Amino acid sequence: MPPYSPQRSPKTNNVYSKPYSPSRSPVHRVQSTRSPISPRTGTPKSIIRSNLTPSPKRRTQEDYSSMTLEEYIAIGKQNTPKSEANKSPTRSKPLESSTHSTDLRDQRIRVCVRKRPLNKSEVLSKEKDIAQLSGLRTIDILEPKVRVDLTQYIEQHSFTFDNVFDIDSSNITIYQKTTKPLVEHMFEGGKSTCFAFGQTGSGKTYTMLDPKHGLYTLAVMDIFRLLNRGRYSHLSAWVSYYEIYQGQLYDLLNSKNKLIPRDDGKGNVVIAGLKKVQVNNVDTLMKVCDYAGSERGTDRGKDSDAKVRMEGAEINRSLLALKECIRALDQEQKRAPFRGSKLTMVLRDSFLGNSKTCMIATISPNTSNSDHTLNTLRYADRIKEFKGESDTRLACSDVQDAPEIEFMDTQEDITDENTALPQITKEHVKSFLNEHWIEIHESEEYLKIAKEMLRDINLASMDSDDFFVKYRDYLTKLYNLLEKKLFTIQCLQNKIKEELCSDDE
Numbered sequence: 426m427p428p429y430s431p432q433r434s435p436k437t438n439n440v441y442s443k444p445y446s447p448s449r450s451p452v453h454r455v456q457s458t459r460s461p462i463s464p465r466t467g468t469p470k471s472i473i474r475s476n477l478t479p480s481p482k483r484r485t486q487e488d489y490s491s492m493t494l495e496e497y498i499a500i501g502k503q504n505t506p507k508s509e510a511n512k513s514p515t516r517s518k519p520l521e522s523s524t525h526s527t528d529l530r531d532q533r534i535r536v537c538v539r540k541r542p543l544n545k546s547e548v549l550s551k552e553k554d555i556a557q558l559s560g561l562r563t564i565d566i567l568e569p570k571v572r573v574d575l576t577q578y579i580e581q582h583s584f585t586f587d588n589v590f591d592i593d594s595s596n597i598t599i600y601q602k603t604t605k606p607l608v609e610h611m612f613e614g615g616k617s618t619c620f621a622f623g624q625t626g627s628g629k630t631y632t633m634l635d636p637k638h639g640l641y642t643l644a645v646m647d648i649f650r651l652l653n654r655g656r657y658s659h660l661s662a663w664v665s666y667y668e669i670y671q672g673q674l675y676d677l678l679n680s681k682n683k684l685i686p687r688d689d690g691k692g693n694v695v696i697a698g699l700k701k702v703q704v705n706n707v708d709t710l711m712k713v714c715d716y717a718g719s720e721r722g723t724d725r726g727k728d729s730d731a732k733v734r735m736e737g738a739e740i741n742r743s744l745l746a747l748k749e750c751i752r753a754l755d756q757e758q759k760r761a762p763f764r765g766s767k768l769t770m771v772l773r774d775s776f777l778g779n780s781k782t783c784m785i786a787t788i789s790p791n792t793s794n795s796d797h798t799l800n801t802l803r804y805a806d807r808i809k810e811f812k813g814e815s816d817t818r819l820a821c822s823d824v825q826d827a828p829e830i831e832f833m834d835t836q837e838d839i840t841d842e843n844t845a846l847p848q849i850t851k852e853h854v855k856s857f858l859n860e861h862w863i864e865i866h867e868s869e870e871y872l873k874i875a876k877e878m879l880r881d882i883n884l885a886s887m888d889s890d891d892f893f894v895k896y897r898d899y900l901t902k903l904y905n906l907l908e909k910k911l912f913t914i915q916c917l918q919n920k921i922k923e924e925l926c927s928d929d930e
């Protein structure tokens with residue numbers, strides 16, 4: 426199982442308009458004019474498909490096994506769509522005339538992937554591009570591997586999402602297909618959230634916060650264009666900006682004051698003391714964002730290895746909690762575990778009621794990042810599955826002949842041995858591990874940190890002055906770690922319980 430290395434916090438883009446309750450998290454709050462959409466039925470298949478062009482014929486693993494990586498990549502390039510990189514942001518169509526956005530209106534959660542191009546240093550070090558798009562929704566990762574006998578081979582992993590964006594997709598195209606429908610939804614009285622997540626350097630900032638054509642900027646341009654229309658003259662825009670770092674909220678518009686999200690007893694999340702600023706045009710908003718951006722992630726001191734690990738573990742924990750919440754909502758459970766992390770606490774409103782969310786996974790295409798890329802895509806894939814539309818919908822689209830890579834004949838071996846036993850194949854074990862790799866890896870990661878801290882203490886001499894201080898520090902950190910770990914273990918335990926119960930049936 427590949428390690429899940431530290432990723433930066435998801436970059437979120439929350440914009441809201443008045444009137445709304447000032448004590449709530451930053452999403453639009455006006456009376457809804459549409460009925461809430463059920464998570465299970467939020468994406469009619471016909472609407473999704475009507476927006477697609479046919480995918481090129483997919484090859485099987487057998488085709489690939491006799492091919493070098495270069496040959497494979499050459500094939501991939503033939504399928505690459507024409508460049509749209511030069512489109513200027515001002516060419517963005519007015520909101521009302523967008524055909525994409527109307528087609529995408531009924532989706533409650535969209536999960537998309539954006540691949541960035543190889544950067545200069547990756548090109549100089551002759552790194553290969555191992556992420557190949559197939560059609561508008563499928564991405565294949567060609568993972569270079571080595572067998573025990575040291576022969577090299579390529580394992581192909583295929584994923585299908587609501588949209589995959591190649592290196593020549595402009596931010597405008599991505600905006601049209603992800604964020605624009607969310608802006609429309611806000612003006613119809615709904616709540617909208619859009620965020621990017623992915624490994625460091627994979628393009629979150631480029632996608633979300635580029636000052637000229639980041640999704641944030643394009644959304645804001647549309648919001649003010651609409652606010653200037655007579656029919657919305659009763660609305661105004663307010664912005665707040667906060668950062669979640671190591672499970673703590675900091676107000677970026679107010680001297681990085683610590684903030685505490687609380688449940689107001691009526692099921693609403695309240696971030697007491699969060700500063701909100703009214704903005705009347707794009708320029709003012711951009712100044713506010715610049716200021717907040719300059720406050721982001723500073724004064725944290727030197728990053729030690731252990732600290733970076735702790736940050737990574739915290740981010741993983743938030744992503745795990747987020748996945749658990751979406752899973753609970755998808756299964757229409759009465760209670761979703763929003764309290765599992767600060768991220769889910771503050772995003773709670775984004776998943777309840779008349780809300781729409783778009784998640785954009787950003788990935789690096791180079792070989793040496795293949796572990797991170799696969800982790801990001803597996804995570805996004807799980808979220809997509811929770812939308813209750815993955816397998817059946819995709820069965821008749823372009824993944825139907827996706828290659829079987831491993832364990833092709835294991836079922837036969839086992840059933841011959843003892844037909845009375847449940848038919849658990851390696852495939853079954855593999856899919857369980859794949860499905861729960863975050864929880865399992867989280868546990869490993871916490872143990873590693875605890876071990877490192879212990880080694881630190883052992884290095885301090887017993888009779889030195891700081892031994893006692895280190896010991897107390899160790900116990901405090903261990904206590905906190907274990908507290909966080911309990912949640913992870915509990916999730917994993919629930920999954921195992923479900924698995925055992927399903928075997929009994």
Ligand SMILES: Nc1ncnc2c1ncn2[C@@H]1O[C@H](COP(=O)(O)OP(=O)(O)OP(=O)(O)O)[C@@H](O)[C@H]1O
Nearest residue numbers: 433540541542623624625626627628629630631632
């Ligand atoms: N789609 C893209 N096209 C061209 N360049 C890109 C693209 N995505 C990212 N880049 C470039 O790659 C570099 C890293 O991107 P970016 O800073 O957005 O990553 P990030 O995910 O925000 O990283 P971090 O988590 O460290 O903040 C930047 O120089 C950026 O300009």
